[in-house]
Amino acid sequence: MGQSNFSTWNGSGSALKIMTHSPSIDAPIASTRSAKIFSLSDFDFQLPPELIAQHPSAERSSSRLLDGSQAQAVDRIFKSLPSLMQPGDLLIFNDTQVIKARIFGEKSTGGKVELLIERVLSDNRVVAHMKVSKKPPVGAVLHMGTDVSSSVSAASSSSTGFEAKLLGRWPNENGALFCFELSGEPHALMAQYGHMPLPPYIERQYDGSASPAETAEDEARYQTVFAKSPGAVAAPTAALHFDDSVLAQLAAMGVATANVTLHVGAGTFQPVKTENIAEHTMHSEWYDIPVSTQEALHACRQRGGKVWAVGTTSVRTLESWAQTGQAQGDTEIFITPGFEFKWVDRLITNFHLPKSTLMMLVSAFAGYEHVMALYDHAIEQKYRFFSYGDAMLLHRMNHASI
Numbered sequence: 001m002g003q004s005n006f007s008t009w010n011g012s013g014s015a016l017k018i019m020t021h022s023p024s025i026d027a028p029i030a031s032t033r034s035a036k037i038f039s040l041s042d043f044d045f046q047l048p049p050e051l052i053a054q055h056p057s058a059e060r061s062s063s064r065l066l067d068g069s070q071a072q073a074v075d076r077i078f079k080s081l082p083s084l085m086q087p088g089d090l091l092i093f094n095d096t097q098v099i100k101a102r103i104f105g106e107k108s109t110g111g112k113v114e115l116l117i118e119r120v121l122s123d124n125r126v127v128a129h130m131k132v133s134k135k136p137p138v139g140a141v142l143h144m145g146t147d148v149s150s151s152v153s154a155a156s157s158s159s160t161g162f163e164a165k166l167l168g169r170w171p172n173e174n175g176a177l178f179c180f181e182l183s184g185e186p187h188a189l190m191a192q193y194g195h196m197p198l199p200p201y202i203e204r205q206y207d208g209s210a211s212p213a214e215t216a217e218d219e220a221r222y223q224t225v226f227a228k229s230p231g232a233v234a235a236p237t238a239a240l241h242f243d244d245s246v247l248a249q250l251a252a253m254g255v256a257t258a259n260v261t262l263h264v265g266a267g268t269f270q271p272v273k274t275e276n277i278a279e280h281t282m283h284s285e286w287y288d289i290p291v292s293t294q295e296a297l298h299a300c301r302q303r304g305g306k307v308w309a310v311g312t313t314s315v316r317t318l319e320s321w322a323q324t325g326q327a328q329g330d331t332e333i334f335i336t337p338g339f340e341f342k343w344v345d346r347l348i349t350n351f352h353l354p355k356s357t358l359m360m361l362v363s364a365f366a367g368y369e370h371v372m373a374l375y376d377h378a379i380e381q382k383y384r385f386f387s388y389g390d391a392m393l394l395h396r397m398n399h400a401s402i
Helices: 078-084 186-193 212-221 237-241 244-252 291-303 312-324 357-366 368-380
Strands: 064-067 074-077 090-094 096-098 102-106 112-120 125-132 141-144 162-170 177-182 229-232 256-262 285-288 307-310 328-331 346-350 391-395
Touching: 064 078, 064 368, 074 078, 078 244, 078 391, 090 291, 090 312, 102 186, 112 141, 112 186, 125 162, 229 256, 237 346, 244 256, 256 291, 256 312, 285 312, 291 307, 307 312, 312 328, 312 346, 312 357, 346 357, 357 368, 357 391, 368 391
Parallel strands: 064 391, 090 256, 090 307, 096 229, 307 346
Antiparallel strands: 064 074, 102 112, 102 141, 112 125, 125 177, 141 162, 162 177, 256 285, 285 328, 346 391
């Protein structure tokens, strides 16, 4: 399996070895709340590597949809989603746009360096992950914008690329990220010199095997059809299944839509490393809920419609607002079983990494036993997993269950 140094997901090319879960798919979604304290190993599962989707489906809405809204799982195609919704329901999309945040370059010594820009600040400053054999000192100037496969030295080719001055660690002197000052406007430089930051399990971006056609495909398909707010380094993948045809059907039947923004960071691929999940430190992501979306949510509640979150990023955004009362800001919300959801009634999501915070989120939403049974079913039926994979539909369980 390919591996990125920007995440700590461990791909090995063999099945991810784990405990197995065998509750019946016919088991009720809701069960009586137990005193169970969940640990990291509870969210592990065995996934054959061939089920990790390396390319998107031929058509966005032709992907499969595992309907887990009832006790009995139903295998569907995503384009059938409108038939499962009602007029007056509200779909919440994350309109973040994936930026070409992966940039290659060199130190003044000629040593290779790679940046993954996580956030754009003011005054041409950015926050980035840095992959390099030896960290340069504060004040060092990197020459960025050389192609990963280029044999031309960046230091000897000052007519191309741009400069990035290292200002220090971020957000403090012990921070895991680095702050740089660029020699031009960051978004324009990324558009010109950057590469699409595919997830670490998409092998071709790390072994150099991507063809021009595959690169073009990734630039088009690792982006939602309604993306408009640049800032993410990972796509809100549940929304990748929506195309113009499905959106038109939903509008025609009276399903409302509204947008939030959450700029997905590389931390979304970070595994939880502590067996006691309460000790995990959640990554921070910036979000915004426009006034128009707030109004749409309240109107949906008043008319008795259901709020459908498209993806876990939409869930985290809405529930952060519910917790803090802040419609904009940074969130480190960590949703685990026992969490009481305030806004989201239905969830459309992809299949997630073992031992991830997103596995914990969907288990909190639909019930741990039910979710693990659905994953067993998905593996048995050879659903495609992760960012380019298939989708699933979940209903929120009762608060009195786990």
